[in-house]
Amino acid sequence: MIPIVDESLGAPGDYGADRLFVVMRLSGESDPASGAIDELVVAGHSVVELGLEDRHDVGAEFVRWEVATAVCGAVLSVNPFDQPDVEASKVATRELAETYERAGAFPAEAPVAAQDGLTLYADADTAEALKEGAGPAAGVGELLAAHVGRLREGDYLALLAYLDMTPEHLAVLQRMRHAVRASHGVATSVGFGPRFLHSTGQAFKGGPDTGVFVQITADDPNDLPIPGRGYTFGAVKTAQALGDFRVLVARHRRAVRVHLGHDVLGGLDRLEHLVCGTPR
Template sequence: MSQDERGTPVSDDDTPAGFELGLAYPDAEALEAAIADLVEERVASRIAAHDATLWGPDAEEEAAKRLDWVDLHVTSASLVPQIEELRAELNDRGVHHVVLCGMGGSSLAPEVICATDQVGLTVLDSSDPDMVRGVLDGDLSSTAVVVSSKSGGTVETDSQRRAFEAAFRAADIDPSERIVVVTDPGSPLDDLASESGYRVFHADPGVGGRYSALTAFGLVPSGLAGADIAGLLEDAGDIAEDVTADDDTNPALVLGALLGLANAGGVDKLVLAEAGTANRGFADWAEQLVAESTGKTGHGILPVVVASPESPNATASTSDEVLGMLGPMRDDHPVAASGYGFAIDAPLGALFLLWEVATAVAGRMIGINPFDQPDVESAKQAARDMLSGGSAEPDPVFTDDAITVFDTSGWLPEDVVTVSGAVAALLDHLDPEHGYVAVQAYLDRLADPALAGVRDTLATRTGRPTTFGWGPRFLHSTGQYHKGGPPTGVFLQVTSEPAHDLAVPGRDFSFGEFLLAQAVGDGQVLAGHGRPVLRLHLDGSSRAREELLEALG
């Protein structure tokens, strides 16, 4: 391990072309010792050998079924010609637009792959009726739809599939000519697809959703959209030997050790900013991988995705943050002056594999199972209970003009009667040393992406790490950390009346009802874990949005 001018470890120059890793760490000796321990314990080569014992006896059963991702640069290669052949067939029929219906790991990797390759892909990962309708109203004559679900029972994806089937039939288009399914073998979706005559690509059941970037889940929609998926696998292959070597220059060991060691010292937030990288949107993919893999049993690393190195939480940072710049190291990076930080860049396929190994390494150091998600199901069950009438929507505390205020667990003081007062009361619960703010917007992210700017507003207002998640998308990402990680978050939910609701064909609920049930259900589970939750329900008018922004400051 070589040293830079500040005495902090950096990787050597024997990794593949295009790879860079620079570090800042306050105790270089401690970091080098942690890396040396990982080398001595042969952690990297044992991951490569699918050694399920690395994360302890409680994790062994799950880990034994979830380590095939290490070899995907080889095992997924046979998918490439099949995907390219199908793309050519679709293009010959005038089908050039690809819509992906999927959640979490089924959507985040294709989104970054296509954005990086600058090819068009519409990702529908929402139950918001206005967002679903907006995608359905596109030109169906030139559209193919990829329906992706590992379990085959994801309610959001099933609802989207039903909507597209109905829309295709209404347009006199045979759904079997346009719908492509990606799922695990033998899943309910696999059975339905076979009965319906849909083209099916089976994913490797030995890979969990958040590690599935280089499986059929990442490759099929990306390849059909025109991304270079063969090159993606080649890039992963180029770095595979480096990240599975028991060597102190292994960049995955270095990154995993930094994150794990920092976490042990109470530095449990990871700020991620694009800083010169060509990999567009990579931070959103890494957010799910890290949060869902590590956030459990009261531990974890909370990713905080920011727009740039100049954004609040990156500049200035707090003492409980690791700064992660996605791009080459520069002297003007916040990392250069940070106690804890790194700058990293590589071709996208290489980054996928490197971060997967590093996250597994960090999980071992933290002492958790990086392959389960024990708190995700609770929110799904709460939403199902509400839809089935097993639980009711809570009564509002008050209405302030165009916004109705809900407090799930009764923490809001009785004398608070305005939205701005309710927001201030929520932020009063924020731990100034360890706390974070999570904004959860159950709205149409395609129609109003600028709303994500409230993250910067609240980060500046509080001086604390602040995250922004589109619901229900974030439920399959940071949702695990919110409930299973350290109990230091305060939660602001934003819901709204849709412009027009939309029925889910063949179901006794609408998209709008389902979305609200997801918000209310997750809020109830968070409250049950002792987290303060404030829900602001907008009446759907532009005035409500203005009042929201004013209340947030």
């Protein structure tokens, strides 16, 4: 199960049969989304409604879902208190950080394509598969379209953004996810790295192969050295992104990385144009 957070409520036709909707309503308060929820029920979607008598009942919901996670893990024969793939990312991150400290740079990567300030990276197998679909001379836009086109029924798209979590960045990512939901009818997830690694990160790498991942990185305009170490805070974040991507590839996940360069917001705007086909 992948929790879908902050995806705006759409029409019943926007969703496949793989969704479970959970609605929490506070007693005595009107719910502006009640009509849309009723439409989901009429359309046959699975909807669970939970009533809260008081705002403090949210604390009880934390307990409810923690217990539900443990029970679900037992049913699936999964240890819900273990996170081996999160640890694998940590190991990869440490290795990359140590390499940077020794050599002053991360291992060289050969980009698959570069276009309008955006650089796309992928492992050899993924690059070959995307070029088969988009053509050997395809640019970043065509390769991204081929990558998103790998979504199948029951899959989800995850945008893994190793960027500052600002309202401006989030707004662009939200538009991208909703465009893909509308065009492919799949669930979408937006996570800001490295914070998502300890939540959905385990499911992305250790769960079923139903995710299509677009990792987004950028240069840090402001960076600071870490006292006593031969690298900066920005280098640590880059190591976390590269380490996470390395483990996604090792788990044979469908993943690409798009690097925005120095102009983060401009790069996101160009990426949105390529993903959504919207004019700039």
